[in-house]
Amino acid sequence: MTRWLLALALALPVAGWADELTAQQSAGQKAFAHRCGMCHREGGTGTFVLARRLGAAQSLLEQRTDLKPEYIRYVVRWGLMNMPRLSRVEVPETDMTDLVAYLTRPRPAAAP
Amino acid sequence: MKLILPPGVSHARFDQALAAFARVVGREWVLASDEDRETYLDLYSPGRDDSHAASAAVAPASVEQVQALLKIANEYRIPLWPISRGKNFGYGGAAPRLPGTVMLDMGRMNRILEVNDQLGYCILEPGVGFFDLWEHLKANKIALQLGIPGNGWGSVVGNALERGFSPAGDHSNNICGLEIVLPNGEVVRTGMGAMGDGKAWPLFKHGFGPSWDQMVVQGNLAIVTKLCLWMKPADEAAISIEIKLPKPSDLQWCVEALAPLRLQGAIEGLVRLTSFQASVTVPTLRSQWHQGTDSIPDDVIAQMMQRMNVGWWNGPLRLAGFSDVCEANLKRVLDRLAKFTKQEFPVTRMRGDAQPGPTTYPLQMVNWYGGRGGHIGYSPVMPADPKLVQEQFERTRRRYQQFGLDYSGTFYLDGRAATNVNLILYSKDDEDQKQRVRQLFQALIKDAREQGYGEYRTHLSYMDDVAASYDYNHNALLKLNERVKDALDPNGIIAPGRNGIWPKAYRAHRGVL
Numbered sequence: 131m132t133r134w135l136l137a138l139a140l141a142l143p144v145a146g147w148a149d150e151l152t153a154q155q156s157a158g159q160k161a162f163a164h165r166c167g168m169c170h171r172e173g174g175t176g177t178f179v180l181a182r183r184l185g186a187a188q189s190l191l192e193q194r195t196d197l198k199p200e201y202i203r204y205v206v207r208w209g210l211m212n213m214p215r216l217s218r219v220e221v222p223e224t225d226m227t228d229l230v231a232y233l234t235r236p237r238p239a240a241a242p
Numbered sequence: 243m244k245l246i247l248p249p250g251v252s253h254a255r256f257d258q259a260l261a262a263f264a265r266v267v268g269r270e271w272v273l274a275s276d277e278d279r280e281t282y283l284d285l286y287s288p289g290r291d292d293s294h295a296a297s298a299a300v301a302p303a304s305v306e307q308v309q310a311l312l313k314i315a316n317e318y319r320i321p322l323w324p325i326s327r328g329k330n331f332g333y334g335g336a337a338p339r340l341p342g343t344v345m346l347d348m349g350r351m352n353r354i355l356e357v358n359d360q361l362g363y364c365i366l367e368p369g370v371g372f373f374d375l376w377e378h379l380k381a382n383k384i385a386l387q388l389g390i391p392g393n394g395w396g397s398v399v400g401n402a403l404e405r406g407f408s409p410a411g412d413h414s415n416n417i418c419g420l421e422i423v424l425p426n427g428e429v430v431r432t433g434m435g436a437m438g439d440g441k442a443w444p445l446f447k448h449g450f451g452p453s454w455d456q457m458v459v460q461g462n463l464a465i466v467t468k469l470c471l472w473m474k475p476a477d478e479a480a481i482s483i484e485i486k487l488p489k490p491s492d493l494q495w496c497v498e499a500l501a502p503l504r505l506q507g508a509i510e511g512l513v514r515l516t517s518f519q520a521s522v523t524v525p526t527l528r529s530q531w532h533q534g535t536d537s538i539p540d541d542v543i544a545q546m547m548q549r550m551n552v553g554w555w556n557g558p559l560r561l562a563g564f565s566d567v568c569e570a571n572l573k574r575v576l577d578r579l580a581k582f583t584k585q586e587f588p589v590t591r592m593r594g595d596a597q598p599g600p601t602t603y604p605l606q607m608v609n610w611y612g613g614r615g616g617h618i619g620y621s622p623v624m625p626a627d628p629k630l631v632q633e634q635f636e637r638t639r640r641r642y643q644q645f646g647l648d649y650s651g652t653f654y655l656d657g658r659a660a661t662n663v664n665l666i667l668y669s670k671d672d673e674d675q676k677q678r679v680r681q682l683f684q685a686l687i688k689d690a691r692e693q694g695y696g697e698y699r700t701h702l703s704y705m706d707d708v709a710a711s712y713d714y715n716h717n718a719l720l721k722l723n724e725r726v727k728d729a730l731d732p733n734g735i736i737a738p739g740r741n742g743i744w745p746k747a748y749r750a751h752r753g754v755l
């Protein structure tokens with residue numbers, strides 16, 4: 131039960147902010163859904179393995195606030211643990227820039 | 243990954259070739275940095291990265307660009323290895339057989355050209371993923387079904403060309419017409435497509451005269467630029483029968499019970515019987531169950547089965563089609579099973595179109611040992627005979643135990659043949675274990691050959707070994723394939739070494755890893 135409440139608490143601010151994405155962040159959100167979502171949304175392999183390694187709170191990349199642009203770029207191209215590397219054909223540089231903008235977008239401070 | 247040049251090509255000539263490629267596709271789509279090369283390595287390889295390292299990749303956006311790239315590749319003697327989306331995990335991913343090969347990444351050619359629900363087919367470019375086609379069907383409310391393999395991340399075209407399969411059956415059986423570019427740049431359409439405006443291209447497989455689709459499947463004679471694939475209309479109803487058998491020896495009677503029903507058509511798709519392991523490796527880590535470096539022992543297996551609520555052999559068995567036919571076939575199946583066991587088999591009825599979408603969920607299994615993992619599969623094809631299947635399972639499991647690896651096997655029965663997919667999981671960072679994996683693989687090839695069974699598909703590193711096991715009349719079929727290869731591709735530029743077929747220019751690389 132605690133885990134569900136935590137998930138809900140994490141999900142709410144993001145939902146509230148979804149409407150306020152910039153054009154580039156919005157393009158990044160689409161790119162995320164298309165290029166990353168199969169593994170890195172709810173129920174995906176990446177989400178599962180991240181939960182195993184870092185805990186449930188860190189498992190959904192779209193909710194993370196600690197991802198840095200260089201880190202995202204590195205993991206996409208060089209892989210991480212069992213994540214395959216993605217070429218510039220699969221994630222072109224334009225998508226990468228949008229993805230980084232989306233995953234590193236400013237977030238409101240967590241509710242007290 | 244540092245640059246490994248194509249054999250016999252100087253650095254200067256290589257750079258000239260890349261510059262020529264760039265004039266065709268644009269500089270952005272020639273991928274030749276260390277980082278680019280890294281993205282085409284086989285992440286899950288049990289061997290060394292440099293055994294199958296690409297020198298670069300080039301990504302065309304049109305048939306005309308493919309033609310132009312082939313012309314340059316011929317001129318500069320640059321081998322090109324086509325990949326659709328490069329997700330051939332367990333078999334080599336996006337990597338080539340021969341180090342220094344340039345990947346021809348078809349991922350930018352990703353159009354869904356047509357989906358026809360009246361006549362049940364689609365026409366696709368190689369870059370279309372299962373997820374893309376799935377989304378297209380949902381968005382346009384098209385009532386056609388898609389056979390989706392365990393890894394739904396890959397290309398529909400690439401999967402069919404590799405003879406990938408799902409419980410719906412062998413996907414290459416659904417290929418009905420190709421557009422291909424020959425090594426000399428000539429574009430050919432197969433089957434009825436040879437008429438150019440042939441209206442039955444995606445409808446009738448053979449056209450007039452010899453049929454070429456299967457010459458291209460798993461081969462290296464041409465680059466596929468369009469593929470017509472049959473799709474089945476959505477079923478009205480489906481019934482899932484939960485097969486959960488407690489003992490390893492239950493495999494034999496279950497095959498005896500179900501294979502005839504498959505042959506007679508009461509069961510339409512493949513009958514899949516999977517060992518307990520498949521249900522355990524995805525959601526849990528090995529260390530939760532067993533610490534030893536031996537193959538997981540029987541008492542631990544018993545705990546796994548109990549805690550994960552799985553049998554030694556597991557279904558489900560799916561019946562699908564018209565509702566009344568499904569009900570009649572359900573009775574047939576249950577009556578037949580009752581002749582062999584008193585066990586009850588839970589039945590779930592569902593809508594026929596309630597098909598799960600593409601997923602990568604099963605890929606989690608590579609985390610089995612924790613850390614960086616890998617997997618390869620050894621998958622011989624054999625008769626769907628109950629006694630032979632049981633013997634194959636027991637022989638294979640003994641080999642896993644001999645090399646201290648965890649058995650994970652599945653038998654897919656199509657009524658006549660059984661494809662025995664044996665999954666081998668390992669830690670990428672355990673050299674001793676990877677050595678044992680390679681030994682197990684060689685032992686399995688040898689065992690299967692002795693029984694007269696051969697693999698349907700294999701990893702890059704084993705293509706020569708498996709090709710050699712098809713050895714009638716001094717490997718006459720391989721020699722035939724290579725004569726055809728040399729005739730159509732005199733410079734040997736398309737996928738040298740694919741499935742053991744080496745053009746004369748690179749034949750000295752056979753068996754070299």
